[in-house]
Amino acid sequence: MKTKTVELVASPRAPHFVGDGFRVHNFIPSGFRMDMQRMDPFILLDYNSTYNFPPSDKPKGVGVHPHKGFETVTIAYKGKVAHHDSSGGGGVIGEGDVQWMTAANGVLHKEHHEEEWSKTGGDFQMVQLWVNLPAKDKKSNPKYQAIKYEDIHRYQLENNAGTIEIIAGEYKGTKGVASTFTPIHMFNAKLNKGGKADFEFPAHYNTTVLVIEGQVIINNQDVAPTDHMALMANDGETFKIEATEDAIVLILSGEPINEPIAAHGPFVMNTQQELIEAFNDFNNGKFGYLED
Ligand code: MN
Numbered sequence: 001m002k003t004k005t006v007e008l009v010a011s012p013r014a015p016h017f018v019g020d021g022f023r024v025h026n027f028i029p030s031g032f033r034m035d036m037q038r039m040d041p042f043i044l045l046d047y048n049s050t051y052n053f054p055p056s057d058k059p060k061g062v063g064v065h066p067h068k069g070f071e072t073v074t075i076a077y078k079g080k081v082a083h084h085d086s087s088g089g090g091g092v093i094g095e096g097d098v099q100w101m102t103a104a105n106g107v108l109h110k111e112h113h114e115e116e117w118s119k120t121g122g123d124f125q126m127v128q129l130w131v132n133l134p135a136k137d138k139k140s141n142p143k144y145q146a147i148k149y150e151d152i153h154r155y156q157l158e159n160n161a162g163t164i165e166i167i168a169g170e171y172k173g174t175k176g177v178a179s180t181f182t183p184i185h186m187f188n189a190k191l192n193k194g195g196k197a198d199f200e201f202p203a204h205y206n207t208t209v210l211v212i213e214g215q216v217i218i219n220n221q222d223v224a225p226t227d228h229m230a231l232m233a234n235d236g237e238t239f240k241i242e243a244t245e246d247a248i249v250l251i252l253s254g255e256p257i258n259e260p261i262a263a264h265g266p267f268v269m270n271t272q273q274e275l276i277e278a279f280n281d282f283n284n285g286k287f288g289y290l291e292d
Contacts, residue, residue, distance in 0.1 A: 001200070002236030004207065006222040008032070009230045012049060019062030021113050022126070023051045027210070027229045036263055039206045039231075040256040041182055043070065043268060044130035047210060049227045050078060053113065055121040061112025064290045067103035068278050069138045069268040071131040073186075074099045075167075075250065077212055079124035080114035086288030089144060096149030098167050100178050104133060104140040106278070108287045127210070127250060134257050135270050137181045145178055152188075153177060161195030162243070164188075169253070171199075184254040191216070191243035198240040199251060207232040207253040214247030224249075 010032055012025035024046035025031065028039050036043045053060065059082070074081065076093045083099070084090035086108035093099045094114075101107070113124070133140075147167065155164040155174040164171045168178035169185030176186065183205075189197055191214075201207055209218065209230040216224050219239055224230045232239060241249065262269045267278040281287065 001238050002203070003219060004203065004236040004239040005233045006218050007231045007233040009222055009224050009228050012047070012227045018046065019060070021060035021062060022046070022048050024048045031229065032231050036261050039208065040258065041132040041184065041254045042129060042206060042208070042252055043132045043261065043263070046128045048124060048126045050123050050125045053121045053124050056118050059112040059115055059118040062110065063292050064108055064110045065266055066106060066108050066282050066287050067266045068106040070103060070133050072101045072103060073129040073131060075127040077125040079122065079126065080117040081111055081126070082114040083109055083111045084290065085109035086290040087142065091146050098147040098178070100145040100147065102140070102143045104138055104142055106281065106287045107142045108290045110290065110292070130268070131184065132257055132261065132268060133181055135259055138269065147177055151177055157195065157197055160192060161197060162189065162191035164197060165190065182255055182257055185251070187251045189241065189249045189251055191241070191247045193243055193245050196240060196242045198238060200238045201253040203234055203237050205253045205255050206234070209241065210250040212248040212250055214243055214245045216241045216243050216247050216249055
């Protein structure tokens with residue numbers, strides 16, 4: 001088996017605010033200076049690096065907005081987010097939790113700091129990832145997978161190296177609880193200083209490593225510091241990570257869908273015509289109603 005090498009280690013771009021509650025660095029696609037197709041099925045990744053929000057009586061966040069044609073995955077490392085949608089659904093994404101929302105044929109929702117958390121404020125750190133859907137699944141009904149931290153399956157590495165938390169896919173026989181439409185592996189690797197872990201994915205799977213805490217060396221060669229993201233080349237199957245200090249890294253690997261992408265704002269379809277229809281449906285109230 002060949003080594004999957006590092007194509008580039010991207011430093012975080014200048015942050016921007018999404019609403020007033022998420023201060024994010026975009027890594028996919030602009031941090032990698034690539035188009036949406038390159039990391040297919042991962043079409044967008046916004047990373048809110050650790051940022052201290054002061055106390056606020058009015059929860060900060062982003063008001064009512066639509067999504068259609070894909071899934072949003074929110075991984076909370078620090079802080080709490082409350083969400084509500086046009087079907088009456090809602091919930092709280094707490095520290096360590098993952099929310100996997102299938103927008104598919106369309107949802108309206110809003111996302112804010114959880115009310116009690118907002119009153120005290122504090123460090124906030126999250127990943128929001130957009131996972132594309134194949135054309136046939138863009139037509140399916142919206143759903144949520146609220147994955148609590150305690151329900152995430154774990155693989156203990158040898159030699160006290162640390163733990164792999166499997167959100168989706170499989171690591172050495174341990175499966176994640178999230179169901180996905182296409183093959184996806186999503187892990188949080190929590191490594192102790194000096195801890196090592198190896199990973200194996202098909203060469204054509206698009207693969208990336210985001211350093212949430214600490215620092216790692218990939219393949220004994222490429223240093224990836226905190227808040228940096230390594231893009232792995234499609235040249236081999238295996239790579240290894242060693243933590244030079246206690247580290248948390250998010251590992252994503254997915255089989256490309258290989259369908260055309262027509263994207264604008266919160267809509268990701270296959271053709272321009274479908275995008276126009278999505279905007280018309282939204283403007284005509286077909287996504288339902290949600291109070292701001
Ligand atoms: Mn959203």
